[in-house]
Amino acid sequence: MPASSSPPEAAIVGGGPAGLMAAEVLGRAGLKVTVYDRMPSVGRKLLMAGRGGLNLTHSEAFERFVTRYAEAEPQLRPLIEAFSPADLRAWCEGLGQETFVGSSGRVFPVAFKASPLLRAWLSRLEGLGIRFALRHRWQGWDETGALLLTDATGQAIRVEPDATILALGGGSWPRLGSDGGWVEILSRRGIAVSPLRPANMGFTCAWSEIMRSRFEGEPLKRVALGFEGATVRGEAIITADGIEGGAVYALSARLRDALAARGSAVLHIDLRPDLDHGALLRRLEAPRKGQSASTFLRKSAGLSPVGIALLREASPSLPGEPGSLARLIKAVPLTLTGTKTLERAISSAGGVPFCELDDSLMLKRMPGVFVAGEMLDWEAPTGGYLLQATFATGVAAAKGVLSFLKIPDAALTWNPRSATRHP
Template sequence: MTAVAVIGAGPAGLMAAEVLAQGGARVTVYDAMPSAGRKLLMAGRGGLNLTHSEPLPQFMARYREAAPKLHAAIAAFPPDALRTWSEALGEPTFVGSSGRVFPKAFKASPLLRAWLRRLDAAGVRFAFRHRWMGWDGEGRLVFEKPGGAAAIAADATVLALGGASWPRLGSDGGWTTILADKDISISPLRPANSGFIVAWSEIFRTRFEGHPLKGAVLSFGPHRARGEAVITSGGIEGGAIYGLSAELREAIAANAEAVLHVALRPDVHHGELVKRLSASRGKQSFSNFLRKAAQLSPVAVGLLQEAAIGAGQSLSAMSAERLAELINAVPIKLAGVAPIARAISSAGGISFDELDADFMIRKLPGVFAAGEMLDWEAPTGGYLLQASFATGAAAGRGMLKWLDR
């Protein structure tokens, strides 16, 4: 029986292992961590958003310039197939109000446990605490493990080591040096779905750290995202921010800063806001007047104050017209991108030009790559896991085809 190695026990690696085992290969999954699926378990803390229910053309557009490279893999293992796969593991799914798809258990651990049991029954072996270091002079895989190094021969290998976000969970991007030494083209790993740095005033940071801005619309140039953003001690993060993170990151790389605009009451017409703000405030403080007249949360009023102070202006001295304009276009100057170690995912990775149609690295026959190691990014919403599962399955199918050549 053919002996193959899968390096990385995340969604892409485990899916590749499943496909390979079903195809008759003897599979060993290696991982530097003490257990499998650690980042998947972390993702499950928020409900495990497996995929999204929108039609495939809209779904594929979320992958931007990488969409043509991912299309075949996702079309072969689309969202409906992922939902069927989950149900076969005893974890049926449901579609949330936003169109996102979750397991009914709303967490990752039952799904992962069932998956590992099925892999074990299929004969997949696991070797944990094995950190991949490259190849030796005879082409064997070299691992650092407790007790010393090990050199292991494999007929073929799937690399699924992830990107560089949340390195404490196992994906630290250390593989980039190994592959660069083999003359493999790799786009630098960068934060994706990340927070951004803002120089808040001390009073704003102290009072509002951890407070959410709900129902806001965030915009940057022609790009818009609706949802929640959260104030952090050093900046801003959250779902709506993540939807704009690629554009904001590139702007900051080019100009050292970017200005984000926030509409705090996007569903209230400008004229209606002006009317409300033109009313007499009587003996109310100006902050209370704003909260009641425009139905703004305390953090939203604080954000308006930050913008006014930054512009050397006074909110209370503004006309109703100007206040209404500011409420739905609050500028926030982003001074940098939060560290990649805190990002939900990472951009960059192995160039698709280095891969053939079966996800094999052309310069390394018999070596396949999948998941976040590849040069793509996508917003949160189920797109990250879907592409990881789909490319893992595609790499597994590609390896079986190569082994059977």
């Protein structure tokens, strides 16, 4: 780009992690960047994700890591190779937010919360000259291809950037900004969009009144959930109308698709995955010595009150024969009747399929328009995989813009403590 020419202008619609990361890459390459967002502040879903600890990425081996994206692995693999978990950690630490690996292999900032990271990030972006146009809702394009937006007063605004990145998120937690309204806009342009569906969500089931009233909010700790040959260890939480939690989310795509196909799905819960059937059976063969069933199960099998209640949900008259009781404890059947709503899901599946995009994430039907983040048709379990791919697609879309505008891609390092371009 000649020194005397004015820098190209890029518009980024959506101020979540993908949009902000794209803004940083473009800003460091010297572009004039404006981020448009319909909310009064950016990064709201990132802040929400950090309420229980901001899980940035995961430390497992790369070949294992990329399998978490299932059908989207071929498309996401090169993008995550280009902005890897190590790059994400270095970028975070470059903002003054050191990271650590938890006992489960998940990676968090030492501060644990998202707010210190977001504050440092926004300060860097402001230093790069990134402009933020908040309370601006995107309405699509006019007949000339210009972006159409409305501001907080309802006034129409027309913008003609040299390139655009759409990073409006999926359809989960719409009150935080990602309401999925872009689906209709793209569809009108002839772009196929896979329907948005809940992902990493809870499920409903028909609890008894006792289960609802006494055990809502109770965790099932150190259990293993199984469905159609897949098993996940972790924790789950009883809700008033069903079950949710990390282990449930890991199986949510399989469960969701089974429910859509058959109307119900039977999840099996192993309440003592650390004991094999034989070891558990020997414990259950011990004399009861006048103990109630609940006391015996608590002392001999090590079950919690909520675990015992779950057994009674499946079999009100608990098996008296130790072998049958052991089999029940190792595989408590729970019939799921539906999914929690998209609005309450952690993330969403569906979106713009990769066949509508070229390798740089540019829409084939709309040169100069790129898509990033959860608008793309991929899903992954919780554990750091969601944010990693979101950041990586933001980087990829920004690099696509640089290629489209024929601007040399800056050899960016990911841990600069200053907001400078690195040639």
